[in-house]
Amino acid sequence: MAKAKKTQAHIDGAVMTDEGLSYKGFIMDPIVEKCEGCERAVAHDDKKYCPTYAKPAQKWNQGVCNFATHVRAEVTKEGKVKVNPLKASKRAARGR
Numbered sequence: 001m002a003k004a005k006k007t008q009a010h011i012d013g014a015v016m017t018d019e020g021l022s023y024k025g026f027i028m029d030p031i032v033e034k035c036e037g038c039e040r041a042v043a044h045d046d047k048k049y050c051p052t053y054a055k056p057a058q059k060w061n062q063g064v065c066n067f068a069t070h071v072r073a074e075v076t077k078e079g080k081v082k083v084n085p086l087k088a089s090k091r092a093a094r095g096r
C-alpha cells in the first residue's frame, strides 16, 4: 500500500524585521484564535504564522477561511453560514 504524501507547511527563510515577520516580501501577522487547529499554521519563534495568508485576521473577517484544514463552512437551509469542525478522521482522509 502506498503511503499518503503529506507536505508540511513551512516558512523557511522568514526574517523578523522591525515591521514584523517578513516572508517572500510580505509582512506576516500571527494567526488568530479561529486558526487554532489548522494544519497550515507554522510555529516561528514563540508565535504561529500562516504561509497561505499573511494576514489571517483579515481572511477570517471576510468569512470562514477557505483554506482552513480544521473547519468547513456550510450554508444552512435558512441561508446562514455555519462553521463545522472537521473530525480527525476526515482530516486524515483529506491527506490521502
Ligand code: SF4
Pocket: 031, 032, 034, 035, 038, 039, 040, 041, 049, 050, 051, 052, 053, 055, 056, 059, 065, 066, 067, 068, 069
Ligand atoms: S489557512 Fe486559514 S485557518 Fe489556516 S492558518 Fe491560514 S488563515 Fe488560519
